[in-house]
Amino acid sequence: MWNEIESAPREELEKIQLRRLQDTCQRVYHLVPFYKKKFDELGIKPADVRSLEDLKRLPFTTKQDLRDHYPFGLFTVPMDQVVRIHSSSGTTGKPTVVGYTKHDMEVWIEVMARTLSMVDVGPGDVVHNAYGYGLFTGGLGFHYGAEKVGAAVVPSSGGFTKRQLLLMKDFGATILACTPSFALHLAEVAKEEGYELKKDFKIRAGFFGAEPASQGLREELKEQWGLIYCEAYGLSEIIGPGVAAGCPYGNLHIFEDHFIPEVIDPETGEVLPDGEEGELVFTTVTKQALPIIRYRTKDITVLHREPCKCGRTLTVMESVKGRADDMLIVNGVNVFPSQVEHVLTKVEGTTPNYVIVLDKKGVLDKLEVWVEVDDKTFADGIGALEALKARLQQEMLNDLYINVKIKLVEPKTLERSMGKAKRIIDKRDAEGLKK
Amino acid sequence: MIKKYGIKQLSIFLENRKGRLLEVTKALRDASINIRALALAESAEFGILRLVVNNPEKAKSVLSASGFTLREQDVFAVEVPDEPGSFCKVVEILSGADINIDYTYAFVGGGKKAVLIFKVPSERLEDAIKALLDSGMTLVEPVFFYD
Numbered sequence: 092m093w094n095e096i097e098s099a100p101r102e103e104l105e106k107i108q109l110r111r112l113q114d115t116c117q118r119v120y121h122l123v124p125f126y127k128k129k130f131d132e133l134g135i136k137p138a139d140v141r142s143l144e145d146l147k148r149l150p151f152t153t154k155q156d157l158r159d160h161y162p163f164g165l166f167t168v169p170m171d172q173v174v175r176i177h178s179s180s181g182t183t184g185k186p187t188v189v190g191y192t193k194h195d196m197e198v199w200i201e202v203m204a205r206t207l208s209m210v211d212v213g214p215g216d217v218v219h220n221a222y223g224y225g226l227f228t229g230g231l232g233f234h235y236g237a238e239k240v241g242a243a244v245v246p247s248s249g250g251f252t253k254r255q256l257l258l259m260k261d262f263g264a265t266i267l268a269c270t271p272s273f274a275l276h277l278a279e280v281a282k283e284e285g286y287e288l289k290k291d292f293k294i295r296a297g298f299f300g301a302e303p304a305s306q307g308l309r310e311e312l313k314e315q316w317g318l319i320y321c322e323a324y325g326l327s328e329i330i331g332p333g334v335a336a337g338c339p340y341g342n343l344h345i346f347e348d349h350f351i352p353e354v355i356d357p358e359t360g361e362v363l364p365d366g367e368e369g370e371l372v373f374t375t376v377t378k379q380a381l382p383i384i385r386y387r388t389k390d391i392t393v394l395h396r397e398p399c400k401c402g403r404t405l406t407v408m409e410s411v412k413g414r415a416d417d418m419l420i421v422n423g424v425n426v427f428p429s430q431v432e433h434v435l436t437k438v439e440g441t442t443p444n445y446v447i448v449l450d451k452k453g454v455l456d457k458l459e460v461w462v463e464v465d466d467k468t469f470a471d472g473i474g475a476l477e478a479l480k481a482r483l484q485q486e487m488l489n490d491l492y493i494n495v496k497i498k499l500v501e502p503k504t505l506e507r508s509m510g511k512a513k514r515i516i517d518k519r520d521a522e523g524l525k526k
Numbered sequence: 527m528i529k530k531y532g533i534k535q536l537s538i539f540l541e542n543r544k545g546r547l548l549e550v551t552k553a554l555r556d557a558s559i560n561i562r563a564l565a566l567a568e569s570a571e572f573g574i575l576r577l578v579v580n581n582p583e584k585a586k587s588v589l590s591a592s593g594f595t596l597r598e599q600d601v602f603a604v605e606v607p608d609e610p611g612s613f614c615k616v617v618e619i620l621s622g623a624d625i626n627i628d629y630t631y632a633f634v635g636g637g638k639k640a641v642l643i644f645k646v647p648s649e650r651l652e653d654a655i656k657a658l659l660d661s662g663m664t665l666v667e668p669v670f671f672y673d
Contacts, residue, residue, distance in 0.1 A: 464539050464572075469595045471537035471576075471645075472628060473569045499572055501541050503593045 093208035093240075094201070096348050098402045107348050109143055111376035116140050116149070119382050122167040125160060126150075126384065146351065146374060147362045151385045154187060157328065162188040168380050177327055178226045179425065189228075189327050190380040196235070198377050202333035202346045203236020209321050209338050209401075210296040212266055216242040219259050219294075221269035221277075222301070224248040228331030229301055229423075233268045233323075236333065242266065249273070252280045260291050267297040268323075270423035271304035271312060275454040278315045289317045298323045300332060301423035303411055322410060328386055329373050335408055338401040345406045349377045352406055353385070354394050357415040368393045370415045371408065389415040417515065419449060421456045424493050428514055431460055431495075434486045438479075439468055444502065450518045459496045460487070463503075527655045531665045532600040534582035535645070538575040539595040542568070550575060550594065557588040562671045563643055565631035576631070578603075578643065580673045601645045602655055603666035608640040616642055616663065623657040625650045641666055 092098060096107070116137035119126035129150035130136065139145065157165065166173070168190075175191040191199065212218065218237040222229030230248055237244040245262055247255050249269075256277060259267070267274060274297055281288055294316050299309075300323030313320050322337035335345040345352050350373045354363045357370040371388045375381075390411045398404050419426045428447055435443055444463040449456060462483065470476060480497045487495035540546050547566075554561065563578040579585045582598065589596055606612035613632070620627060628645040635641050646654045658665060 464595050466590075466595055466597065469537075469539050469597050471574060471597050471599050473567050473574060476539075476572065476574075477569060499539075499541075501539060501546075501593075502595055 092402065093205040097205065097344070097346075098404055101396075101404055104348060104404065105143055108351055108376060111348075112143065112146065112351065112374065113137065113140050115374070115376045115378075115382045115384070118167055118379075119384060123165055125156065125165060129384075143351070146353065146385070149374070149384050151360065151372070151387055152383050153387050154328070154389075157187045158185050161185050163190065165383075166190055166380050167382060168192055173380055177228050177231075177331065179327055187328065189331075192379040194377075194379050195330070195381075198349055199232060199330050199333060200235045200239045202330065202336075202349060203232055204239040205346060206298065206321075206323060206333050206336035207233075207236050207240050207242070207266070209336050210266075210319050212237065212240050212242050212296070214241040216240075216266050217262055217264045218242045218244045218266040218268060219247060219255070219262070219264035220244055221247050221249060221255060221267070221273060222332075223423075227424075228325070228327045232325070232330075232332040233298065237266075237268075252277060253284065256281050256284065256286065259294070260286070263293050265293050265295050267294045267316070267318070269297075269299065270301050271299040271308055272302065272422055272454050272456065274299060274312050274316070275308060278312070279454060288315055292316070294318050296321055298336075300324055302420045324408070324411070326388060326390075328383060329375055329388075330378065334373065338399060338403060340400045342399045342401070342403075342407045343410060344399065344401075344403050345408055347406050350375055352394060352408065354392065355387075357387075357389075357391075365394050365396050368412065371411075387415075389418065391415055419447070419458075419515070419517075421449065421458050421493050424491070426458070426491055426493065430491055431487070434483065434490050435460075435462060438483055438486055443468065446514055446516060448516045448518065456519060457496070458493060459498055461498045461500045463501065464499050465502055527659075528600060528651055531602050531655050531667060532651070533578060533603055533643070533666075533668050533671060535599045535601045535643070536577045536579065536582060536585055536589070537597045537599055538577070538589060540573045540575055542571055542573060547575070549592070550589070553588055553592045553594075554579070554585060557584060559585045559588065563631065563633050563641070565629070565643075567629065576629075578671050580671065582672070599645060600648065600651055601643050602651070602658075603670070604642045604644070604658060605635070605664045605666050606640050606642060608634055608638045612640065613642060616644075616658065619657055619661045619663065620644070620646070620654055623653060625654050625657070 120130050120137045133150055135148055172192045173190045174193050178186040178188045220233045222233055224230035234244055234246055296319040298321050309320050319339050322343050323332050325332035325334040329350055334350050335343050337343045353372040354369040355372050356363055363369045371390045371392050373386050375383050391413045392411050393409045395407045417428055431447055435445055446461045448459040483497045560580040561577055565576045567574045604616050625646050630644045632642045
């Protein structure tokens, strides 16, 4: 265990949470006009927060609120105190921006060190980090955490599967960090290349996250690689990976001395008791640059507060069961249907009829967009239509950061085959992978 | 010149799907439309059916009503002797006038004659017709195709 707070008695933990929550409320109320207005509308002053029970009286924050204050409108520090900025892809061109002060980076590195310490990663370990490096928080989050615990980190990022396997074998990687689907893809390519997984590789544990994984996929990865499966949960709005981490007993512990969880009814906003399924909500209580009050993650889960066999007293969240919105996760990348629509409108000048089809190609997700060709967009020439397809594919890659296959179809095809209002067809493994 | 020699061709977007061609042809048959010339271009996922028919206006409304995506284009037709070198000669004239051919198709007519249909970029259509007439070629007037 990295930090003894993880196994502290609940009363002690809650005392820390309350003090930090009170500080955070003061901070946002006095430094962010958005929160002052929200608190005032509800008739709450920061001083009214006297117990953790009062958390439920505070206003929610949504992804839309972050977008409305693009890029830095919700920051509580001047830019000269910000040392890192990350950003996710945006639905209509506007991304969600998050910032970190030096202190925030320390918090992030701390929770990532706790994550890796779930299986005592440390000096002597080689962490093969295949999460994407860049604006996405996955790659750099694991990177800094691995350095903190004293492991050697290989910043391989995504892609180049065969070369990754070579490095994993030759560098003697002991820890694998990537999306679960990429871990399975690595296993399949390794077998094709003639490797014997358990003999040629020394992977003892894996940290898998950024997308949901079915129980079947988890068992498959454990079996094929012979590893301990640790789940990594996080979202950039809260901090990135490191919000919660799976222990060897398979329980996903929330680092709640930094991020206080609640589960609410997504319809009414009412807080639900432990054991009931609802939307996960987080309040950050140690962040400086971008503290967030009651952020609605849209992830559907259940909370439990019994102590775990691993010794941790931290709240356990079940693996995310689904989404309260229409967000799709494609090979670990978040995609909203509205982003797809935005690209179509931008390229075609009008919004065509379309449908998004999600399927599996081997173990990886495959996203197709079927676009109806109408009299206006129909150019009489195979070349012109192929060019339209290529342009749409390129724009999708630019805006969504994923490869999308465009298929041009006749009008009414979509209506005929799948009913008018249905914009999304998810043919992926229904068990867990389907959101 | 376009008015005199331009022929209305209908291009229809078709998915590569079983039975789709049959649906187009049935719609035309049921409306008693006669196909005078046709060509089908294909790619991996879709095709374009190009038709010259006896009544383009009627065909257009019938196909639109049946939900097909279509487009009307001006093409032109050249009548040549049905013998070696005839096609080459027309292409040579267009090439000499620096005109690109988008696509072309042909059919054999009666009396040792053949008819070649050409689509060129619309801004060069006038030039193409003029170049061919200047070289003494015979252009087919729309009335040959229409009722």
